[in-house]
Amino acid sequence: MCLLINFSGFALATNHSLEVTNQALKVQPSRVGASDPIAYFQSKTAAIEFAKQQNWAQVNKLTxxxxxxxxxxxxxxxxxGLSYFQLADYQNASNALQRALAIGTSLKGIPNGASNPNDLMVKIAEAYAELDNQQQAEYWLKKALAARWDDRPTLAGTSLFKSGINPYFERFAQSASYKSLAGNNLDTELNRDQKWRADLAFLVSEIKRLHVAMYQNMSSQQFAEKVAEIDKSIPILTDQQIVFQFMELIALLGNGHNLLIPAWGETGNFQQLPFQFYQFSDGLYISKASSDYQQYVGYKVEAFADTPAQQALELTKRINARDNEMQTLWLGPYYLSLLNVLNGLGISKGSEVTLTLSSPQGAITTVTPALKSMQFAGFPKLPKLAEHPTLRYLAKNNTPFWSEQIKTNKLLYVQFNDVRNNKDLTLAEFAMQLQTQIKHDDIEHLVLDLRHNSGGNGSLTPPLVATAAFFNVLKPQGKLFILIGRNTFSAGHDVAVKIANIVPAIFVGEPSGTRPNVAGEAGWFNLPYSKQTGLISSQFHQQSRAEDHRIWLAPDMPITLSAKDYFAGIDPVMDAVLTITKQ
Known part of the structure; x- marks a missing residue:
């Protein structure tokens, strides 16, 4: 029985990259400027500052x-509009925000703000909800969803980041029309197969709604055939096998921001091996293990069941949506730690898998490890070494950012690991500290280490990009090194591209894990039955010139990491930089 339910009701366009949410030709400009432009500018500056301070009465008066x-x-x-909203004048808030939407705004940094067009639409919906106008609230929610609003789970109360349903919509959250918008209208009378088919229908609908260009890497026929194959197979598949099929469907999209994370659902979660793997230049190794399996850290993985390790890594491409093949080296080893992925790829069967390992001394052994429920807190980074706890590039790679002055080389080393603010220091404040050091200390060279940076909030990065330009102006004879690798991805990658666009930079390490111009962003989905969660690429990011067709940032000094060097506590990338800056 086929039950491909349409949850969305939205037009199923396949390329959204040129879509806009307003029409410039419908807004006539004024031919009269401000009577006192200087006073106008000063008042506008004051109003924005008052908004950041949440002094809404003053904001309202000035604006x-x-x-x-x-x-x-x-x-x-x-x-x-924000000031009216905070002062509970919701009709005027709606009117003002609609004018902002028609003209456009990109103002950031306002508490309780929402300047992105689809976020603005949700804010307008919230204003109408406060006016108890459900029809208009839902109208604006529909517009937001059609404009690829990427936080739909907040409508259903299934968001990973916010608890409960958006409070503005609680008053009509039980209505059928609202549940349909939230993707939360699953019929409880459906049987198991029908519920999974409902999940499939919702996933297909969200891919078509969210993805900026879903047929960039596949044909519509390929996609339709895979959907039909899954739909037909549901009655004979286990819950985990169905989730694996969903992962294969998402992988057809072929962009690195598309994935399903089978760790947080109510049904179909995966089992995980107690190992973290890493693909070094000389093979796949165990880089980390749970306490019961510590003795295997440093062992090379020869095979999973009867499948050689390198063949197994190649097979992960079936469920690893990626921007380039460096992501196979980055994420493929993670997927090999999931038993249900190994089963789905035909590498193993049943509830266990035996690994063939070789010790550092070359002795062959096998292990059939006990499994644990999958846990996910982001794709893992190369772990710190217990034997070398102070090794520079690993010691603090979970700290968002930090720096060290290496006086022997007149070098400032900056490690930028996550694009987010630290709990006691913002990225902007950190950038100002770096600029002070560059200005006043004996520094000739700057190193920006992005090898562990797989992204975050890209709106935070301009101060760091400006710092690179500041260094170039003050130290024109100095060298700027940017260390990159397979983990350099998303907003972390954007930093490298933006800097290289404006100042000379020397890239050192591996090719990066994504492209300069790429489909990115993160539109979250949460399936109505299984509650499985994932991401869809919802925006096109052009960080370089339009004609830039590079598949990655290629290193000017290509250096790979071997298991031998890693476990010996050697960083060949930084060693090369220190050598060249001493010459």
Missing amino acids: KMLINEYQHDGDTWYVL
């Missing part, structure tokens, strides 16, 4: 004066 002078700045309409 009304500004708009009386000039009506064609989306920023002022946006801040006015």
Whole structure:
């Protein structure tokens, strides 16, 4: 029985990259400027500062004066709308935010703000909800979803980052129309197969709604055939096998921001081996293990069951959506730690798998490890070594950012591991500290280590990019090294591209894990029955010139990491930089 339910009701466009949410030709500009442009600028600056301080009464007073002078700045309409919202004048809030949406705004850093167009639409929906106008609230939610709003799980209360249903919509959260918008209208009378088919239908719908260009790497026929194959097979598959099939479907999209994480669902979660693997230049090794299996750290993996390790790694491409093949080296070893992936790839069968290992001395042994429930807190980084706890590139690779001055080389080393603020220091404040060091200390060279940086909040990066430009101006004879590798991805990768666009940079290490121009972002989905969660690429990111067709950032100094060097506590990438800066 086929039950491909349409959860969305949205147009199933396949390439959204040129879509806009407003029409420039419908807005007529004023031919009259502000009567006192200097006073206007000063008042606008003050209004934005008051908004950041959440002094909404002052914001409201100033922005009304500004708009009386000039009506064609989306920023002022946006801040006015936020002030009305916070002052509980929801009708005027809606009107002002709609004007901001029509003109456009990109103002960031305002508490409780939402300047992205689809976020603005949700804010307008919240205003109508406060006016108890469900029809208009749902109208604006539909518009937001059609504009690829990427946080739909908050409508159903299934978001990983916010608990409960968005409080503004709780008053009509039980209505059938709202549940349909939230993707939370699963019929409880359905049998098991029908529920899984409902999940499949919702997943297909969300891919078509969210993905910026879903047929970039496959044909519509390939996609339709895979969906039909899964639908037909559901009655004979276990829950975990169905989830594996969903992962194969998502992998057809072929962009690195597309994935399903089978760790948090109510049904179909995966089992995991107690090992972390890493593909070095000389093979696949166990780089980390749970306490019961510590003796195997440093062992080379020869085979999973009867499948040689390198063949197994190649097979992970079936479920590893990726921007380039460096992501096979980065994420493939992680997928090999999941028993249900090994089963789905035909490497193993049943509830266990035996690994063939070789010790550092070359002795062959086998192990059939006990399994644990899959846990996921981000794809793992190359772990710190107990035998070399102070090794520079590993010692603090879970700290968002930190720096060290290497005086013997007149070098400032900056390790940037996650694009987020530290709990006691923002990235902008850190960048200012670096600029002070560059200005006042005896520094000739700058190293930016991005080898562990797989992304985060890209809006935080401009101060660090500016710091690279600052270094180039103050130290024109100095060298800027950017250390990259397979983990250099998403917003972490964008930093490297943006810096290289404006100043000379020497890339050292491996090719990066993504492209300069790529489908990215992260539109979250949560399936209605199994509650399995994942991501879909919802935006196209052009960080370089339009014609830039590079598949990765290629290193100017290509250096790979061997297991021998890693376990001996040697960093050949940084060693090369230290050698060249001493010459």
